[in-house]
Amino acid sequence: MTPFKLTDELLDQIQLLIEAGKDSDLQESMQEYHYADIAEITNELDTEQATYLIKLLDSEKTSDVLTELDEDVREAILNQLTPKEIAEEIAELDSDDAADILGELPADQVQGVISNIEDKEHVKDIVELLRYDEDSAGGLMAKELVKVNENWTVLTCVKEMREQAKNVTRVHSIYVVDDEEILKGRLSLKDLLTTSTRTDIKDVYIPKVDYVRVNEKPEEVAKIMSKYDLEAIPVVDEIGRLVGRITIDDIVDVIREEADKDYQMAAGISQDVEADDSIWELTRARLPWLILGLIGGLGAAAIMGGFEEMITKHAVLFYFSPLIAAMAGNVGVQSSAIVVQGLANDDLKGSISDRLWKEMLLALFNGLILAVILLLFTWFWKGSFETALAISISLVVVIIVAGLVGTFTPLFLDRRGIDPAIATGPFITTSNDIFGILIYFTIARWILGI
Known part of the structure; x- marks a missing residue:
């Protein structure tokens, strides 16, 4: 096709x-x-x-x-x-x-x-x-489904299914309920076709069935369906009555919308917009984060202003400040992106302290490799080992701090019920830029004795 x-x-x-x-x-x-x-x-x-x-x-x-x-x-x-x-x-x-x-x-x-x-x-x-x-399993589900009573015989079941199937576009599963409409399990089509027509459904149905409740968040429904490779999942109310089903096409829409939202948030867009939206709508979505970036830049400039005397004596420090800020932002975004992805997929294991310890070791390892390269380059370029050492040590510390901040922030936001995807955008980049500049010049002053 x-x-x-x-x-x-x-x-x-x-x-x-x-x-x-x-x-x-x-x-x-x-x-x-x-x-x-x-x-x-x-x-x-x-x-x-x-x-x-x-x-x-x-x-x-x-x-x-x-x-x-x-x-x-x-x-x-x-x-x-x-x-x-x-x-x-x-x-x-x-x-x-x-x-x-x-x-x-x-x-x-x-x-x-x-x-x-x-x-x-x-x-x-x-x-x-x-x-x-609308932001719940109940708002996502459809009422059309095929259900049978556990007390029916296979023959009655087939007759009822034929009638119900007229209103169902696609039959993913056959659900079994009792006289009170409580979900009991599911029925295998194979068992239905190979069992005597006089057999009761309660003797052949499968009691194990995955389900969600009406107030479950769509994101949680998506995780369950993805984990168990389900094409459809039944929805029950507060007392376990079968009230509907959610199909895979609805979940694909949820996953796509969530991915679009996270992508835009990571890019510094605060609300759901499209390319064809008006200039005013696009401005409202972008401007808040641009203002945050401006404030961060002013903060970094103010910090550098406090080290004016040192920069005057060692101008080379000024040349490397964009590199330090960029590395801080990049490492922070990398760390936060991994954590946000783990939270979204529900596969983040261990405590926060374990996660921070692992991130610190990873940042230290990466930082030392990059610092050695930077040390050799700066020493060869400017001929001052002390200055090269100050810049390189600053880089290692900045990378470690940025990694810890990038890891801790989304975990903290998630614990507070705030979308952790916000930590992959300008928020984490700006904060790490400021921290990076402050740490850089503070360590440089300490080593160079200014």
Whole structure:
């Protein structure tokens, strides 16, 4: 299969068909595209053209297109649709996707849409999902699943599964519950096919089943599903009743969003933005960290000002101050990145003291190697062993301190419930720059006797 690629020629062709009102040609051309490809096309159209396309195509396809659109594009399109038209789209979606879209609409508009959905069971499921915090397993799950009662026979089970499967896009697992809807286990399709039709389900189901509770954080759900290679995981309420399931496609979205957020935070962007956002939104996201960097630079300049006399006598110290600051920042970011990654993957073992001790030894080893190279270079260049020694010793200490700060900071933030990814950005770089400059000139003054 050749990957879809949106070209200017294709986009121009679609826009011409829309402007000319050639509906049959447009519908025919869209038949060959996956809904994700149509969403990519729609994202590039203006609001009027995008709305025209959504209204023209069958809701069975455009409902999925809506879930793939950029949020601002989807919002603009939904504002052009009537509650009845939105209801037609919502009716074709699984409950989790339907709840996500309805959650973006104003409350009065939600009521109008819900009143136009004919399937009342679907409405009930959507309304239930809307009650959950979107940043929870409950807000992530779908109500569509296949479940059987432990007291049913295999024959009854098969009949019920056929009926339930009509509303499920893909059957990942068969869950077993008791008369109170408490999750008891899961049912193997192989066991179901090879067991007598008169056998009770409670005699063949597998009692061991991984699950999450409705208030679990999406990140924790992602860790569990990743660890056990699950395509889907059941969700239970506070008393263990089966209320839904989360599928791998939803978790991929969570992982991608979390990765995007951490990447932006590491780059010094304080909120979720995209390249196409307005200048004002991009400024609000970037400016706070740039101000922090400015303050850090002013702090470093002030520290250097306190050593003006020493710098005057030993100008070579000034030449190496950018190197010291850069090494401090780089080592700090390296250390914090490893810790943040370990926290995210839940594979960071041992106590904080053990982690700090290991980081100190690693920093010492790396620092000594770099210091020897710097010592030889500076001694050969300037001919002063004492000055070269002062700079080299400063480098070792700066690297050790930067490594400890880069390790401790994300661990401390994580213990306080703050996203540790903040420690991989300008925060850690700026703080280590300041520490590095202060340590550098303090040690140099001590060794050079100024």
